[in-house]
């Protein structure tokens with residue numbers, strides 16, 4: 001029989017990894033809520049048309065990365081490749097704009113893209129993101145970029161670059177697109193095959209090309225920043241002025257375009273440099289997408305947001321202590337002691353400790369060996385003698401030391417041994 005395995009690029013997350021995940025997620029939630037965001041959860045499946053219309057037909061995501069299928073009712077459905085389109089759909093569907101002038105939503109969850117899997121790039125990956133509706137900026141843009149940078153620094157990710165660009169409004173982009181085509185056309189033959197194709201479909205994405213033969217040509221391409229209208233320029237200056245006031249470091253990158261077609265004006269990406277990131281160094285990205293709500297059939301509504309890749313952040317953070325593992329193991333020598341061990345464990349859990357028991361009936365020696373390897377800090381041991389005398393043996397698993405304490409009041413002894421307050 002062939003071995004059943006998880007789908008390529010889709011990973012199981014086991015308890016020993018999830019401690020770090022949950023810590024990151026809870027800091028993200030706290031940060032978002034401190035900035036006035038409320039959580040939204042949308043379905044993993046959406047009508048395919050939603051993504052085609054919002055993300056754009058000529059993007060890698062829509063062209064080749066979506067998991068799309070017909071359900072039994074012949075509807076064309078797609079596993080969400082990102083969260084922004086779903087939030088915009090929900091915002092429209094629940095006529096949120098009629099009730100609130102400004103809406104701040106955050107989300108966490110799995111996204112699906114059929115990319116080539118490698119370290120830091122998966123087919124099911126996880127994003128945390130925020131979206132703001134109803135504020136045309138520019139100050140909110142800076143507030144949200146700064147929020148992201150502060151969140152990253154709280155996780156200890158400080159070795160990073162914030163790349164900032166403006167794509168201007170629709171007219172600016174149209175003018176720039178024409179200027180770019182005029183510049184690229186004479187170089188057509190020297191461009192990579194992908195870029196030659198994009199010259200017809202999505203010329204701005206050529207600026208994003210990693211192909212070596214494209215680099216010198218891109219280097220000399222006209223800059224979108226030279227095509228900004230007066231209003232675009234004032235908007236960009238407002239974002240910069242606010243970031244400057246906050247002391248948030250950023251670099252202007254006129255070649256930053258990113259892989260989604262919905263952006264207008266402010267566009268940014270945070271790249272990491274440390275940890276085990278490798279080539280997949282884009283930790284987070286986002287920007288303004290003032291046209292999306294209207295594109296989906298609503299009233300013109302300004303919007304701004306970002307999403308970060310949780311797997312990539314964890315890589316950038318490197319290995320960190322998993323604090324969710326049980327700190328205390330309770331071991332027992334025989335069945336009578338095992339009954340007592342269950343009761344003692346419940347008492348200590350009620351006092352706020354993470355407790356694991358070993359009740360299988362193996363020898364104390366093998367239980368101790370397992371406890372040693374478990375990552376727990378402390379073992380409590382019960383046997384006939386301890387039960388008779390109303391005491392508990394303890395042994396430190398991190399560092400040296402062992403002893404015996406009365407069963408009564410053991411919670412404070414455990415707290416002292418773990419160096420924490422009784423819960």
Ligand code: HAM
Pocket residue numbers: 081082083084113115120121122123125126127129130131258259260282283284285286287288289304305306307308309310311312
């Ligand atoms: P994105 O740049 O496509 O933007 O994705 C955001 C982040 O998700 C990336 O910076 C990266 O960390 C992570 N990511 C993307 N693809 C993968 C993958 N295959 N494997 C692992 N991590 C990945 C968006 O998704 C926009 N919705 C962001 C946004 C929100 N713009 C406005 N609002």
